Amino acid sequence: xxxxxxxxxxxxxxxxxxxxxxxxxxxxxxxxxxxxxxxxxxxxxxxxxxxxxxxxxxxxxxxxxxxxxxxxxxxxxxxxxxxxxxxxxxxxxxxxxxxxxxxxxxxxxxxxxxxxxxxxxxxxxxxxxxxxxxxxxxxxxxxxxxxxxxxxxxxxxxxxxxxxxxxxxxxxxxx
Numbered sequence: 223x224x225x226x227x228x229x230x231x232x233x234x235x236x237x238x239x240x241x242x243x244x245x246x247x248x249x250x251x252x253x254x255x256x257x258x259x260x261x262x263x264x265x266x267x268x269x270x271x272x273x274x275x276x277x278x279x280x281x282x283x284x285x286x287x288x289x290x291x292x293x294x295x296x297x298x299x300x301x302x303x304x305x306x307x308x309x310x311x312x313x314x315x316x317x318x319x320x321x322x323x324x325x326x327x328x329x330x331x332x333x334x335x336x337x338x339x340x341x342x343x344x345x346x347x348x349x350x351x352x353x354x355x356x357x358x359x360x361x362x363x364x365x366x367x368x369x370x371x372x373x374x375x376x377x378x379x380x381x382x383x384x385x386x387x388x389x390x391x392x393x394x395x396x397x
Contacts, residue, residue: 233250235253245365257368258367264355265357268352269352269354277354279357284309289317290322293322309360326346
């Protein structure tokens, strides 16, 4: 078995991969899709950062904080990834981040190291980490994820086993 991690949309009908987990519904009509989950985003900061700079109590207070964000032009499926820069800011005048990075894992590492506050998917934040959710009632846009495979694999035991494993893991995980 091979695992390919990429933001590119591989063509499953051309056998570039057997299955895919996508954050947009497939456009190819011959693909079977199953909604896996909605990924929810919230604002997180490290305990050290919050001790040093304080915990924002309102959207307006974010203006005085160091923010970590995605690149200016994220991929189309992730257009709302910089919602933290715009939430509560005047229209057309988003906050300026202290640091931009092109991966969610990079944002996680920057936030965990105390660089600033960032928008992270809840599933990426370990329960035993030093990360604290701030402004807990404020959430970013949800991102639906889908398990996708070609019709030719409808009766594949390997595909069914992997799909069932993913569904079981998601059901057993607290977000």
